Amino acid sequence: MTVRWLLLSQSALPEGDEWLGTEERKVLRGLRFPKRRAEWRLGRFVAKNAVSSFAGIDDFNRIQIIGAEDGAPEAWIDGERADSSISLSHRDRLAACVIAEGTPVGCDLEAVEPRSSRFVNDFFTERERMAVETTADAHRARQVALTWSAKESALKVLRVGLRRDTRSVEVEIDDVEALEAGWHPLRATVNPEGRILRGWWRQENETVLTIVSDEDTPSSTASVSGEPMHSPPRRL
Numbered sequence: 662m663t664v665r666w667l668l669l670s671q672s673a674l675p676e677g678d679e680w681l682g683t684e685e686r687k688v689l690r691g692l693r694f695p696k697r698r699a700e701w702r703l704g705r706f707v708a709k710n711a712v713s714s715f716a717g718i719d720d721f722n723r724i725q726i727i728g729a730e731d732g733a734p735e736a737w738i739d740g741e742r743a744d745s746s747i748s749l750s751h752r753d754r755l756a757a758c759v760i761a762e763g764t765p766v767g768c769d770l771e772a773v774e775p776r777s778s779r780f781v782n783d784f785f786t787e788r789e790r791m792a793v794e795t796t797a798d799a800h801r802a803r804q805v806a807l808t809w810s811a812k813e814s815a816l817k818v819l820r821v822g823l824r825r826d827t828r829s830v831e832v833e834i835d836d837v838e839a840l841e842a843g844w845h846p847l848r849a850t851v852n853p854e855g856r857i858l859r860g861w862w863r864q865e866n867e868t869v870l871t872i873v874s875d876e877d878t879p880s881s882t883a884s885v886s887g888e889p890m891h892s893p894p895r896r897l
């Protein structure tokens with residue numbers, strides 16, 4: 662399975678709304694707060710770019726990104742649900758979208774910044790707290806941001822978000838002290854089911870991006886042409 666990703670900043674966003682479809686404009690009209698409107702528009706724009714590139718469709722008016730009842734974004738092409746699954750995250754002036762054929766995906770952007778020990782105690786599992794404590798000071802904020810972000814990505818794969826206890830997802834981060842750019846692996850175990858989700862992380866300036874996908878689906882467990890079972894996401 663190949664997961665593709667796209668990260669765009671606010672500066673890429675057109676001023677007008679002509680690239681939005683009828684349903685999308687309806688949703689935008691209902692959003693009153695400027696910050697929410699801005700992040701929603703940027704999220705739609707990055708998602709439309711991702712779907713456009715993934716499906717080979719240049720006309721943005723043929724693509725709509727509609728929030729399902731649970732809040733998860735879904736791509737529609739020419740009024741029909743697209744086969745691909747997508748996930749969205751926005752933070753400050755950045756938005757990310759991941760897209761994959763069929764298998765559920767989740768992504769999340771998080772700032773690398775100091776968080777209180779109360780935050781870690783309230784939302785992390787015992788094992789995650791230990792991982793934070795044993796991480797070198799220089800990398801601790803990154804460890805916390807990655808753990809939190811991967812939890813949110815996993816909760817997006819499950820389509821529940823923060824309705825579910827964040828401690829029911831246990832995250833293990835590889836290479837947290839890595840200095841090199843690019844993707845690094847992670848795992849998320851959903852408990853009590855014991856379901857394993859695979860993921861990746863990278864850092865872009867002071868922001869981390871995590872991606873989690875559902876390894877339980879047949880398409881993601883098949884190894885194609887000797888490629889690794891879970892290959893790093895590809896940029897669109």
Ligand SMILES: CC(C)(COP(=O)(O)OP(=O)(O)OC[C@H]1O[C@@H](n2cnc3c(N)ncnc32)[C@H](O)[C@@H]1OP(=O)(O)O)[C@@H](O)C(=O)NCCC(=O)NCCS
Pocket residue numbers: 700701704728731732733734748749750751752768769770813816817818819820821822823824
């Ligand atoms: C999903 C959630 C964890 C993301 O919150 P966040 O990290 O602050 O925000 P992000 O920018 O990373 O992600 C927001 C995007 O997640 C997606 N999303 C929302 N609910 C989702 C769900 N149930 N499953 C998958 N994705 C979801 C949406 O695309 C949303 O952006 P949009 O509304 O502009 O389309 C959070 O919105 C949530 O828990 N939602 C469901 C429960 C809820 O509505 N609770 C009220 C607040 S606690």
